Amino acid sequence: MCGICCVVSLSPQSLVLADRVQKNLINRGPDNSQDVTRTVINTDFKCLFSAHVLQMRGCLTPQPLQDSAGNLLLWNGEVFGGLEVGPEENDTVVLLEHLSAQEDATGICSVLSRVRGPWAFVYYQVAEHCIWFGRDYFGRRSLLWHLDPEDVILTLTSVASCLLICDQSQWHEVPAAGVYRLDLKDCASHRKKLTIEVFPWVTTDDHPTAHTPDYTWEDLPTYATIVPNLCGVFLQSPVCPMNMSMSAPERPLGNVQSPKLSLEDLEELLKQSENVEKVTKLIEVLSEAVRRRVQSLPSRRLFVEQSGLNNEADIAILFSGGIDSMILAVLADRHVSAGKPIDLLNVAFKLQETKMQTQSAKKDRMPKKDQTDEHPKQRDHNLTRCFDVPDRITGRAGLIELQHLSPERQWNFVEINITPDELKRMRQERISHLVHPLDTVLDDSIGCAVWFAARGIGMSMDCAEQKPHTSTAKVVLTGIGADEQLAGYSRHRVRFKSDGMEGLVKELAMELGRISSRNLGRDDRVIGDHGKEGRFPYLDEDVVSFLNQLPVWEKADLTLPRGLGEKLLLRLAAKKLGLGPAAILPKRAMQFGSRIAKMENGREKASDKCKRLVTE
The missing domain is CATH 3.60.20.10 (Aminohydrolase, N-terminal nucleophile (Ntn) domain)
Structure with a gap:
């Protein structure tokens, strides 16, 4: 790069x-x-x-x-x-x-x-x-x-x-x-x-x-x-045209009737012969896309040969524990050398004190004697609770799943905790210049979250003890492109509800067409500022061509409950790869999962011009 x-x-x-x-x-x-x-x-x-x-x-x-x-x-x-x-x-x-x-x-x-x-x-x-x-x-x-x-x-x-x-x-x-x-x-x-x-x-x-x-x-x-x-x-064009078919089959996909989700629902859908071939092919093309992006790093090999060090990660993943990043981790595990660690970069923004007070109301009612006798480790734990945002919680759960699937791999779960003061300082010094010329509240939230995550400076567990960790990986995998192709956003459900299959098809075609101006230039500038390269397996040409060939209803079924119907094909692939609860986690946007959106004016709209991006 x-x-x-x-x-x-x-x-x-x-x-x-x-x-x-x-x-x-x-x-x-x-x-x-x-x-x-x-x-x-x-x-x-x-x-x-x-x-x-x-x-x-x-x-x-x-x-x-x-x-x-x-x-x-x-x-x-x-x-x-x-x-x-x-x-x-x-x-x-x-x-x-x-x-x-x-x-x-x-x-x-x-x-x-x-x-x-x-x-x-x-x-x-x-x-x-x-x-x-x-x-x-x-x-x-x-x-x-x-x-x-x-x-x-x-x-x-x-x-x-x-x-x-x-x-x-x-x-x-x-x-x-x-x-x-x-x-x-x-x-x-x-x-x-x-x-x-x-x-x-x-x-x-x-x-x-x-x-x-x-x-x-x-x-x-x-x-x-x-x-x-x-x-x-x-x-x-390097990809085939999108299948614009709008005549979805009348029969539902599977026998899922209850709004409550379970892994058994995915297992039932995986039994259907019409799903097996598509799921297998998706795993095949996505695995190859990941392989291309995690191998062929000779500069790193030369460093290892010269220094003798082989205990630092070459590959990092922007990791929330959601389905997109979990699948990237599972597939990266296939192609990264067995003795090499993989860094899982998980960013959290400090919750405001008023929110913490609400969450810890029960703790405040503890007898004073119990509070006085609180163990030092417990006090340290309480100090970090302000960073227990949704993506931190699902990230830790995802780590457990990965450790179960690949116990020999060293998974470095890097907890990146950002305070309001650091956010404000780095936004003014560096991030605002990188996000530019984009200038909305959404660009600010995503740009800041990705910049801090890609920097890779945080804490990770080492021998049951948290220690400072700085990721050395030059390659950072991100899950962008999955939601745009597989109807992962809440706005896709809104469009489907109002305009049916025709509206959903048009919405997805628009999503892929505008991804260059809406997301990718900004993310490349933000990640690249750390001397690292962002890579996007879900936007590999072969992956996009495969998904473009399929009618929309074979990629997503928005008549099914949230956490199942959106990105349905990807969820089936996750189940086939051995993932458990992560396969049915509902989509949560990065700005909400990391809680950066809660640090500013709650009345702002994502499309509003962001005054914070104007440097002083």
Whole structure:
């Protein structure tokens, strides 16, 4: 993973990155930093390419990477398939070789269409004097753009800063609707004009002339325009189209009638032959997705060989004990070396004193003598009770299940406890810049919770004693994508209740279509700030294609009770994998499970603009 930045300027000003942006980029890539400046021949354009590398595969490969012809590549991504990358090879080198061999837009789009995995990139094609840039189909890696309102300056960067300019609205995420090309020769011939061409993603059912993706850029200055490419070239979607069938079978799935849930309900559904094949296939594709993301970490292997240390985790999981993270843990256990620990990162925000007083009313009625004689360990336990949020409770229960399923594995359950003072301080110092340009109450809650969780600093049990623990894992698995594809959110039940199957199908199609702008860029910026890489197995191309092929009613049945009907197919997979109570836990959003949402104004709506994200 990397922090990448490109500045294209027709201004006489020197190309200098703001200190805050530079620091944020270095945090993402602490292993190597390098800047390269180019002046485009026969034009007034100057280009700054800045890259900051986190070594993940093969030998350390500084960026910007340049070939013998002078082509430059900034690559923030992982090639998990589509292009052949050897165990000890660096995917940036492999990709540049493929891109350099292409002479036209068709060839470049063909290469990018083949890549399986998350990516954002900037590529300077020297022979054509073109800048190519963009994000993968789901937008799993962040890329922001900014066009100066006065001077002709385009900036592309993995992460920005909300202090860089006065008008914060001028930073935006590059739409994950395709890739983009800026022809510098053409721009020079039309002085003071930038024309950016879009090469859209299309599916096999689309005709390129009829495909009109939403590639609109907001707040464009008068000197810039975004247009469809004139050569009719497009990228081939890496996933199949979503099954939009709406005629669900009349018969219910199974014999579940009672609103009370039990594991026997899942067992009954698993007996049905029509479910067995789908559950087996889901486990197969999801297991392979996890394998791709937890193996091939040669840089860590070299560290182990040189230091002799093998007792620190390479892999961490954002862990609530819910079904999404539990399944990731079970599947990671299959593919992580037996002697390696796995870190389970569980974040909790301190409950307010008024809430604690209510919860401990019975304790307050204890006789004074009993309180005086309270054992020191009991007092320590009481001090930590303010962090016993719902996700902490389900996380501990999930740990017990995992220890039962895989007793030989060292599971580091890392309790990450955050006080209001620390939350306020780190939000102002770092998190607000990372969440930017997103700015809602929901972005604040999720961004803060993920940032503290991914940091991995907390306490874990060691020989029946809690000790400080800092996760060393460079790879952090998250469960994002499961709810969006399998109707896991409460709003899906609301839509189903009001508009039936047709409404639910449309809602899920919208969810997957907007995940790049709603979630993934923000999460990538937040996790990457710790020099770690977020990976999303539920958004693996093969996983999404498999789920897209199924009609919605085979993935979820919202006529069944909460804790069973939503994400039904995933719950069946959990049961088949040996999970118990976690398989029927109802969905609880991270902002509520960690209790960060309870620390602020309870009257706020998730979609409201968040004043706390405005730095002082």
